[in-house]
Amino acid sequence: xxxxxxxxxxxxxxxxxxxxxxxxxxxxIARVSAISKATPDAVVFASDEKTLEAALLSAAGAILTKxxxxxxxxDPRIVLTKDPRLAFSLAAQxxxxxxxxxxxxxxxxxxxxxxxxxxxIGPYTVIEARVSISDGCVIxxxxxxxxxxxxxxxxxxxxGAVLGSFGFGYARSSSGAYxxxxxxxxxxxxxxxxxxANSTIDRGALEETRIGQGTKIDNxxxxxxxxxxxxxxxxxxxxxxxxxxxxxxxxILGGQVGIGEKAIVGPGVILGGxxxxxxxxxxFGANQVFWGRPAQPLKQYLRDLAKLRKD
Numbered sequence: 001x002x003x004x005x006x007x008x009x010x011x012x013x014x015x016x017x018x019x020x021x022x023x024x025x026x027x028x029i030a031r032v033s034a035i036s037k038a039t040p041d042a043v044v045f046a047s048d049e050k051t052l053e054a055a056l057l058s059a060a061g062a063i064l065t066k067x068x069x070x071x072x073x074x075d076p077r078i079v080l081t082k083d084p085r086l087a088f089s090l091a092a093q094x095x096x097x098x099x100x101x102x103x104x105x106x107x108x109x110x111x112x113x114x115x116x117x118x119x120x121i122g123p124y125t126v127i128e129a130r131v132s133i134s135d136g137c138v139i140x141x142x143x144x145x146x147x148x149x150x151x152x153x154x155x156x157x158x159x160g161a162v163l164g165s166f167g168f169g170y171a172r173s174s175s176g177a178y179x180x181x182x183x184x185x186x187x188x189x190x191x192x193x194x195x196x197a198n199s200t201i202d203r204g205a206l207e208e209t210r211i212g213q214g215t216k217i218d219n220x221x222x223x224x225x226x227x228x229x230x231x232x233x234x235x236x237x238x239x240x241x242x243x244x245x246x247x248x249x250x251x252i253l254g255g256q257v258g259i260g261e262k263a264i265v266g267p268g269v270i271l272g273g274x275x276x277x278x279x280x281x282x283x284f285g286a287n288q289v290f291w292g293r294p295a296q297p298l299k300q301y302l303r304d305l306a307k308l309r310k311d
Contacts (some may be wrong), residue, residue: 001028003029008077011081017082047084064087107121119137132149135153143158153191158196167223218255220237247265247269253271263280263281266282
């Protein structure tokens with residue numbers, strides 16, 4: 001719980017500069033809220049004129065908004081920031097109650113696993129041999145973390161996720177029979193990675209699968225063995241990434257993206273929902289949007305789509 005000036009200082013210290021009135025506002029702020037449900041102890045955000053108008057009419061105790069919208073408005077509740085949505089998200093981190101840190105009695109944790117400080121492990125979760133979990137991780141119910149998986153600090157693993165399972169790799173004989181290729185590598189999640197519910201990430205076959213710092217993975221995502229996912233990548237639901245592919249720093253993958261094996265998605269590339277990347281394909285261009293199956297630059301995809309409709 002903070003007064004308005006304290007909350008603004010917390011948000012600024014977290015990397016989103018803010019400016020609050022010298023007046024401390026109507027009272028202490030204890031929570032974040034939707035504008036329609038705001039009470040005097042709540043902070044809301046407004047990124048456009050219509051939303052700001054609603055916020056000003058609400059009972060909210062603090063309003064995060066842009067200088068271009070509210071620089072001339074005299075209201076002690078206003079906190080100015082260039083990015084109200086980010087500021088609101090940071091405010092939530094400071095205001096939300098701390099996560100309980102405990103290992104649920106029904107969780108199964110191998111005696112060789114290493115568990116850091118302030119770790120929460122939910123019901124019916126299984127932690128296998130030689131797993132290493134760093135400080136501040138939150139692991140939901142019914143998660144399975146297989147042997148030799150490493151989690152960096154502050155990772156969040158939601159319900160039903162499976163980390164470090166065998167990859168889908170087989171050797172085929174002349175008779176057509178399949179034999180599992182050795183799946184004895186490791187999986188490493190760097191600090192601040194989040195994995196959504198029922199997502200799966202395979203271990204490396206002989207080496208390592210690695211998920212970079214700050215990457216956020218939605219529900220129902222699959223990442224195959226030997227993949228390397230860079231830092232601060234966003235991967236939306238139902239995306240599948242085949243083995244030995246690389247997604248570099250800052251890339252954004254929309255829902256239901258499919259990536260073939262040994263493909264490379266370059267830094268900052270954006271793949272629209274449903275895009276398909278062929279095996280061994282390389283896509284580069286920061287902030288370049290690719291769409292379609294096979295994925296191609298957005299302008300080219302739209303031209304081809306218009307031509308098909310015309311024909």
